[in-house]
Amino acid sequence: MQTAAILGASGYAGQETLDRVLGHPELELVALGSDSLAGRGASALDVRLNGHLPAFLPNEEALAAGADVVFACLGNEEAAALAPPEGAVVVDLSGAHRLKDAALYDEWYGFEHPLPGALSDWSYAVPELAPPASRLVANPGCYATATLLALAPVADLIDRTSVVVDAKSGVSGAGRALKESSHAGAVLENVAPYRVGTHQHSPEIEQALGFAVCFVPHLLPVRRGLLVTCYVNGDGVSERLEETYADAPLVRVLPQGVAPELARVQGTDTAELGVFEDRSTGKTIVVCALDNLGKGAAGQAVQNANLALGLPETAGLRVGGVLV
Numbered sequence: 001m002q003t004a005a006i007l008g009a010s011g012y013a014g015q016e017t018l019d020r021v022l023g024h025p026e027l028e029l030v031a032l033g034s035d036s037l038a039g040r041g042a043s044a045l046d047v048r049l050n051g052h053l054p055a056f057l058p059n060e061e062a063l064a065a066g067a068d069v070v071f072a073c074l075g076n077e078e079a080a081a082l083a084p085p086e087g088a089v090v091v092d093l094s095g096a097h098r099l100k101d102a103a104l105y106d107e108w109y110g111f112e113h114p115l116p117g118a119l120s121d122w123s124y125a126v127p128e129l130a131p132p133a134s135r136l137v138a139n140p141g142c143y144a145t146a147t148l149l150a151l152a153p154v155a156d157l158i159d160r161t162s163v164v165v166d167a168k169s170g171v172s173g174a175g176r177a178l179k180e181s182s183h184a185g186a187v188l189e190n191v192a193p194y195r196v197g198t199h200q201h202s203p204e205i206e207q208a209l210g211f212a213v214c215f216v217p218h219l220l221p222v223r224r225g226l227l228v229t230c231y232v233n234g235d236g237v238s239e240r241l242e243e244t245y246a247d248a249p250l251v252r253v254l255p256q257g258v259a260p261e262l263a264r265v266q267g268t269d270t271a272e273l274g275v276f277e278d279r280s281t282g283k284t285i286v287v288c289a290l291d292n293l294g295k296g297a298a299g300q301a302v303q304n305a306n307l308a309l310g311l312p313e314t315a316g317l318r319v320g321g322v323l324v
């Protein structure tokens with residue numbers, strides 16, 4: 001058994017990661033970090049968590065608890081200041097270590113990175129495209145994961161100057177903290193774009209693809225799940241994606257004519273891809289659906305941790321829906 005600590009366990013991503021760790025056959029939870037719940041029992045987060053779990057510690061103490069793997073589920077600025085413990089695998093679910101150019105943090109995240117010299121120690125890993133290359137892993141963003149699964153394998157087949165990514169996410173993508181923009185009154189029976197032209201996943205996508213895309217996110221009135229529709233000019237996309245993901249346990253390229261759907265990926269750590277041709281314009285349309293808290297966050301974090309620790313890639317993950 002290898003040991004795990006979670007920081008920021010009371011947030012949505014932290015809670016979801018806790019759920020994966022508790023169901024993991026080869027990880028034992030040794031420290032549950034949460035500044036807001038420090039000193040309280042695990043059931044303070046959820047009444048289903050009983051007395052067998054360690055009580056909440058301040059995040060600093062959970063980080064120093066000596067775990068083999070630390071999952072950092074903190075806000076971006078908090079995570080940026082982390083000092084990773086010697087020898088441990090650390091998977092950061094925030095955006096704090098995804099961008100190689102520290103100057104981009106000021107521009108896209110609104111804070112100056114406190115440890116710019118350490119950014120090169122972190123490896124950005126969508127496991128199907130590039131598995132973790134170091135013990136410090138920058139877990140990709142939810143929108144970026146879906147966009148890269150759809151586009152990275154075909155980057156050499158498409159016109160790089162004209163890619164449009166229309167993205168939609170459920171409201172849990174905004175986190176647990178109360179905000180006017182994710183208030184039920186603003187979200188229910190509504191769909192609207194947000195951070196148009198300024199979303200922080202744009203530079204992350206550009207860094208990974210090597211070219212910029214026009215990325216527009218929208219908020220959906222659902223709790224979880226995310227879908228990106230990518231409009232590209234190019235040939236051979238469907239064949240390349242099928243080839244790339246033929247043996248991938250968590251990414252499914254759907255048969256021709258079948259569209260990815262939130263309902264099939266919600267609550268799982270899988271992603272679905274579908275490829276279509278637009279009869280009118282000849283454009284190729286690649287759609288990817290995943291759960292923002294699953295493959296878009298906790299599921300991928302545990303997948304990355306498994307690879308970094310030498311465990312089976314899908315250990316502890318939710319690979320299927322009810323029909324599998």
Ligand SMILES: NC(=O)c1ccc[n+]([C@@H]2O[C@H](COP(=O)([O-])OP(=O)(O)OC[C@H]3O[C@@H](n4cnc5c(N)ncnc54)[C@H](OP(=O)(O)O)[C@@H]3O)[C@@H](O)[C@H]2O)c1
Nearest residue numbers: 008009010011012013034035036094173175176177292297
């Ligand atoms: N939500 C997603 O779909 C998603 C997907 C990919 C990546 N991420 C990234 O993962 C990190 C955590 O995201 P999240 O969605 O879990 O955010 P969140 O729910 O807002 O939680 C973030 C932190 O805020 C604290 N917190 C918990 N409940 C709170 C409340 N009611 N009011 C104020 N603060 C509260 C928690 O820290 P303590 O427990 O220490 O108090 C937690 O670590 C972020 O960097 C985010 O960008 C999120």
